[in-house]
Amino acid sequence: MKKYxxxxxxxxxxxxxxxxDVAMTALEIAGRVLFAWLLWGAAxxxxxxxxxxxxxxxxxxxxxxxxxxxxxMSGSVSREVSDRIRGGTFSKFMVIPANAQWHFYAQxxxxxxxxxxxxxxxxxxxAVLFRIKPLFTANPxxxxxxxxxxxxxxxxMVCYHYFIGILAFKFQDIGFFLHVQSALLxxxxxxxxxxxxxxxxxxxxxxxxxFTHTVYTPSMLLMGKIGAAEGVFAICVLAVWTLAMAxxxxxxxxxxxxKYDGVGI
Amino acid sequence: xxxxxxxxxxxxxxKLSHMMVFRLSFFGAFFSDAALFVMQLxxxxxxxxxxxxxxxxxxxxxxxxxxxxxxxxxxxxxICFFGIVNIPDKIRGGDxxxxxxxxxxxxxxxxFENINLGSAPLLFLSGGIVxxxxxxxGAAVTMxxxxxxxxxxxxxxxxxxxxxxxMRTLPFFFxxxxxxxxxxxxxxxxxxxxxxxxxxxxxxxxxWFVLPYGVMATxxxxxxxxxxxxxxxLYALGIVALFTAFALRFWRFGLSRYKSASS
Numbered sequence: 001m002k003k004y005x006x007x008x009x010x011x012x013x014x015x016x017x018x019x020x021d022v023a024m025t026a027l028e029i030a031g032r033v034l035f036a037w038l039l040w041g042a043a044x045x046x047x048x049x050x051x052x053x054x055x056x057x058x059x060x061x062x063x064x065x066x067x068x069x070x071x072x073m074s075g076s077v078s079r080e081v082s083d084r085i086r087g088g089t090f091s092k093f094m095v096i097p098a099n100a101q102w103h104f105y106a107q108x109x110x111x112x113x114x115x116x117x118x119x120x121x122x123x124x125x126x127a128v129l130f131r132i133k134p135l136f137t138a139n140p141x142x143x144x145x146x147x148x149x150x151x152x153x154x155x156x157m158v159c160y161h162y163f164i165g166i167l168a169f170k171f172q173d174i175g176f177f178l179h180v181q182s183a184l185l186x187x188x189x190x191x192x193x194x195x196x197x198x199x200x201x202x203x204x205x206x207x208x209x210x211f212t213h214t215v216y217t218p219s220m221l222l223m224g225k226i227g228a229a230e231g232v233f234a235i236c237v238l239a240v241w242t243l244a245m246a247x248x249x250x251x252x253x254x255x256x257x258x259k260y261d262g263v264g265i
Numbered sequence: 266x267x268x269x270x271x272x273x274x275x276x277x278x279x280k281l282s283h284m285m286v287f288r289l290s291f292f293g294a295f296f297s298d299a300a301l302f303v304m305q306l307x308x309x310x311x312x313x314x315x316x317x318x319x320x321x322x323x324x325x326x327x328x329x330x331x332x333x334x335x336x337x338x339x340x341x342x343x344i345c346f347f348g349i350v351n352i353p354d355k356i357r358g359g360d361x362x363x364x365x366x367x368x369x370x371x372x373x374x375x376x377f378e379n380i381n382l383g384s385a386p387l388l389f390l391s392g393g394i395v396x397x398x399x400x401x402x403g404a405a406v407t408m409x410x411x412x413x414x415x416x417x418x419x420x421x422x423x424x425x426x427x428x429x430x431x432m433r434t435l436p437f438f439f440x441x442x443x444x445x446x447x448x449x450x451x452x453x454x455x456x457x458x459x460x461x462x463x464x465x466x467x468x469x470x471x472x473w474f475v476l477p478y479g480v481m482a483t484x485x486x487x488x489x490x491x492x493x494x495x496x497x498x499l500y501a502l503g504i505v506a507l508f509t510a511f512a513l514r515f516w517r518f519g520l521s522r523y524k525s526a527s528s
Contacts, residue, residue, distance in 0.1 A: 024447045031451055035458055042320035042463045043312060050315045179297030187304040192458075197311040 003098055004106035011110030025115055026122040029066040032191070033126045036062035051197045057223065059132045061194050063123055064219040068150065069191050070119040072214070073111040074157040075182065077104045081165025082174050085260065094257070101249050105158045112154060137224030145231025146221040152238050153214030159245035160210075166249065169256035190216025196225070207233070210241035272369055273377045280380050294342050294384045302335045302387075305458065306394070320463040325402025326490055327460065332394030333418060334457050334482035339387035340422040341429070347379035349426075352433040353446070362525045372516055376426075395489070404490050417485040417501065424505045425481060427512040434512075437519030452478055460486075477504050 015022060036059055044055045053061065081104065084090040093100040127134065137143065164181065168174050186192055188211040195203050195216050206212045213234040220226045309331065313324040322330070352375060355361045364371035399406050432449045456472060461483030464472050472479030484501040487493035 021447075024451070028451060031455055035455055038459050038463050038468065039312075039319065043316050045320075047316065050312075176296065179294075180300045183297060183300035183304050187307065192304065192308045193311050197315060198307075199314070 004102055007098075007103055007106040008110035008113070011107045012114045015111055015114040022115065022118050025070055026118050029070050029119060029122045030126055032066035032069070033059070033062055033130060037130055051194070052225070053194065053196075056133050056135065057225075058194070059130055060135060060223060061219055063126055063130075063132055064222055065190055065215050066126075067119050067123040068153075068215045068218060069186075069189065071112045071116055071150070072154060072157050073108050073115060074154065074161040076111075077108060077158055077161040078164040078174075078178055080104075081162060082168035082178075085166070085168040086172075088261075090260065094260075100253070101159070101162050101246065104162055105155065108158045109154070135224075136222055139224060139228060141228035142221045142224060142226075142231055145228050145235060146218040148235055149213055149218045149221070149231065149238065152235065152242060153210075153218070156210050156238055156242040156245060157214060159242060159249055163245060163249050163252065166253055166256060169259050185211060188212060189214050190219065194220075196220070208237060210238050210245075213238045269370075269373060272373070276374070276378045277380050277382075280378065281382065294347075294381050295386050298335070298338060298342060298384070298387055299390055302331060302390070302394070305331055308458075320460060322460055322462060323402060325398050325400075325404070326486055326492075328398030328401055329395050329486045329489055330398075330460050330482050331457075332391045332396075332398055333421075333485045335394060336388060336391035336418055337422045337425050337481055338453075338457075339384055339391055340419070341425050342381055342384035342387065344380060344422075345376045345426055346429070347381050348375050348377060349429055349433050350446070351375075351379075352430075353436040356436045356523065359525055361523060365520075365523075365525070371520075372430075372513075399489060402490055406489070410489060414485050414489045417488050420502070420505045421481040421485060424477065424508055427505075427508040428476060428478070430512045431508075431515055434516050434519040437522050452476060456481070474504070477508070480504060 040050075040055060040058045040062075043050060044058070048054060050058070081090070084093070090100075093103060096103075126132070164174065164177055167177065171177075188195075188206060188209065190212065195206060195212060198206075217226070217231065217234040221228075221231050306328070309324075309327050312319065313327065317323070319327065352361075355364070355375075361371070364374055367374065429449065456478035459479075461473065461479035461481075464479050469479070480501055484493060484497065487497060
């Protein structure tokens with residue numbers, strides 16, 4: 001545990017080098033809020049509510065969801081793992097006395113903690129600039145569910161991206177998977193539109209998928225748009241998916257690592 | 266001119282040979298972009314399930330807008346994107362030397378050396394979305410209108426290329442290639458989701474003049490739905506001419522500042 005904490009601490013400090021990446025991530029939060037302000041400002045013209053959302057609710061949803069999405073640094077895991085496998089430098093993770101999956105988990109958490117500082121600052125700035133009222137729920141159970149879901153969601157996303165990354169043991173080029181899944185992920189996590197606007201059957205199906213509970217569900221819980229019961233259901237779904245994905249990673253890694261012919265092997 | 270065409274044909278042949286090696290990646294750009302546009306359609310479908318119009322635009326107009334943006338993006342992916350996207354890395358790494366020492370226009374080679382035929386199906390998908398949008402809108406589509414729409418879309422693809430080239434030329438002046446790619450992507454995605462008619466005030470100046478992404482899919486959509494004014498058409502033609510001239514001059518100016526790997 002101590003060694004993974006050290007990895008997280010190192011990656012936290014390493015982010016000081018990537019100042020422009022930090023600035024761009026912060027700008028992406030602002031970009032999402034700007035998108036919401038422009039598009040929904042036009043859509044709400046002459047309307048009080050759209051799908052149980054008033055304009056201030058909608059803006060608050062985008063501020064929270066943009067912040068939560070900015071915390072997820074797991075996208076780089078699949079790229080780094082696949083690049084290292086193809087480049088032959090994944091050997092490092094095979095010889096050090098640490099589990100590769102948890103190494104990448106610690107790495108991502110360290111980076112996310114650093115980005116969270118700037119993400120919080122930009123989120124607050126956006127809230128002031130766009131005059132967004134912090135209409136959060138007063139239900140402690142719903143807040144607790146959201147607080148549990150956020151790190152659990154980040155854990156799942158790391159496991160998921162690690163899985164995509166280790167597919168490079170088997171496939172020569174996984175750039176194709178990376179591009180397709182990134183477009184789908186933004187939508188199914190609720191980053192483009194609140195999923196409540198989708199047809200009922202679609203949202204019912206999405207409830208059983210893990211991605212919905214990484215951004216959309218915590219945002220809705222914090223806004224008081226869904227109750228703690230839905231939060232508990234989301235925690236159960238996400239926990240099952242995370243365990244299944246971690247187990248799948250363990251199995252796939254053991255099966256595919258023998259195909260690796262990297263540097264020093 | 267004929268020599269240039271022969272050269273482009275040779276580049277396509279070389280590229281096709283290269284793509285045969287990575288068969289899964291052949292349609293990679295198509296699937297990744299198609300996924301993006303399908304998700305965009307789903308998002309607007311969800312919004313139009315609740316409202317009748319956004320910024321005065323109906324569902325049909327929005328479908329044409331998405332299809333047109335997809336078409337412009339598809340043309341870029343097919344012809345030039347994968348060539349000019351690497352310009353910042355080539356400047357930084359000094360690889361541009363290889364292009365400057367060859368007896369052919371370096372920009373011509375960079376533009377056409379990575380033609381991606383795997384993106385061609387995106388044009389058909391986009392055409393399908395536009396046709397569906399026109400049907401939903403009930404637009405009286407005639408052959409002259411289709412020709413005018415096609416010409417405007419090609420011009421907007423040229424504008425897309427111009428802006429892309431300007432952004433990828435910036436590393437001649439400062440380091441920060443990753444930053445430029447991320448910034449360009451962020452701007453394209455924002456404008457892909459927000460039709461140009463919605464912009465007001467400072468955003469209208471920014472996205473209709475400074476970085477005219479807002480003009481690109483909006484003007485052809487207006488043309489197809491009969492909402493384009495003569496002044497709007499003149500503005501669009503002017504902005505394309507202005508940006509094309511500026512992009513080429515900016516590229517030449519950048520080249521004059523290039524510190525090659527061998528000097």
